[in-house]
Amino acid sequence: MKQDHERDTAAGAAPSDPVDLVEWYFEQGWTDGLPVVPPTPDSVAAMVAALGGDADRLEARVPPRWGNLTREVLAINMVMAGCKPAYAPVVHAAILALCSSHFNLHGIQATTHMAAPLLVVNGPVRGEIGMNAGANVFGSGNRANATIGRAIRLILLNVGGAWPGDLDKSTLGHPGKYTFCIAENEEASPWAPYHVEQGYRPEDSAVFCIATEGPHSVTNHVADDPQGVLDSLVSAMSTIAHNNAVSSGSCAVVIGPEHATTIAGRGWTRGDVRRYLWAHTTNTFDDISFGGRYGKIYNRNLPKWYRREPGARIPIVPSPDDIHLFVAGGEAGRFSAFLPGWGHMTSPVLRAIDGSAPAGGERCVDGTCEL
C-alpha cells in the first residue's frame, strides 16, 4: 500500500483525506468492540524497546489460530490496548505463561464454557506501574489493570483468532473477556504474598494465570471468627452448577481485607483457610449424579479415588492446593469472592516477571511453573 501511495503521488494525484483511524481499525475487525488507540511508528517503536528490542523475535504462537506473536506484534496490540511501555514486562510475562502447554490456552480459547484467563500480579511491579489492588479491584478505573488485561484479550483475539462464534465457541462468555487483571493487596494482607507462598521472594514480581468464571460475591457482615466467614464461602462454592463440580480442576478465592483480618486475628494461616475451604466445600454424589434420574453416572472427569456411592461427599477440587487464594480489594467492606475454574483440562501457571524460577520449582519450564 505504501507503493500505491507513492505511485499516486508520483502521478500527481493528491492524497485522499485522512480517515478516522479508530473507525478504520473497527472496519478491519481488529478490536474487542471498544475503540483502540491507533498505533504510530513512534509508539510501536517505544513499546518494542520496552520489550527489549529485536522486533522480529518470536515470543509465542497463540492458539487456536497459532498466529506468530513477535515482539512487534505484541507491541502493536499493547499500544492498541492503551498500555504504557512500563507495563511491557507484565504483559510479556503473562502471555508467555498463558501460552505454556500446562495452561492449555487452546482449549480455553475454544471452549463453550465461559472461562477467561484471570491475571493476578504480585510483587513490587504492582506499585511501580500503579496497579490497583484495593477498592473495586475487579472493576474499572485503573489504567494498568485495565490495559494489561485488555492487551492480553486483544492478543487472544487478533493473534489467537478467538473471535466469538468462530474459533471462540463460548456460549455466554463473561465481562472478563474484555479485561481480567488484578493485583494482590499485599499491603492489606495479613499473610505472605501468593508468589512467596509458591517459593518466590517478596522482592520478586510475578503474574499468576488461571481460567475462571467471573467473581461471585460472598457477603458476611456478622461473623467475628474464621469459621463464620469461611462458611459463607463454603456455601458459595458448594454447588453442582459450576465446572469444578463436574470437571474438578482448580479455582480461585479472593478474601477481602476485612475478612482476612478477622480470619488471621484468630491465628489462621493462608494454608489453614485453603484446607478448611477444601474440607467443607463438597457436593454429595447424589447431587452431582442427579440421584440417578438420567441413569448411572460415573464421571471419569472426577478423580478416580472419589467414592461414587449415595451419601458420599465429593470435593469440588482434588486438594487444598487447587484452591488459589488471594487477598485483594478495598479495606472497607466485609466481602470476599469465589471464582469457579474451568476444570482439570487446564493447570494454573505462575511466571516471574523476569522469567526466573523459584527455589525448588521442579515443575517450571522456561520460567513458567505449573501449579
Next chain:
Amino acid sequence: MSIQSTLPSGQIVFDPRGSVTAATVTLAPRVGSLDGVRLGVLDNSKWNASRLLRRAVALLESDVAPSAINRYTKDSFSRVAPADLLDRIAAENDVVITAIGD
C-alpha cells in the same frame, strides 16, 4: 498486507494479527471398503461422546465386521492427544473413528 502499511491518505496503519506459519498436509489414502478393517475407536472422555461411539461401533460391527476393534482413551477431552498415542493408533488401525459430545 505487511505489518505496517500506508493508507492512500498517507496515514500509517499496523496489522496486529501476526503471520501464520502453516504446512500443507495431505489426507491419508482412503480405504476402498470397510470390510475386515482394523477399527480404532478413540474415546475423548467427554460425557456423551462415549454413548455416540458405542452406538456407532455397534452398527459397524454388524454392517462391516471389522477384523479388530482397538479402543483408546484420551486423558483429557480438551487437551491434544499425545503424539505417541496418535502414532500407536496410526500403526494399529486401518480406520479410526472418534466423537465429541457435550
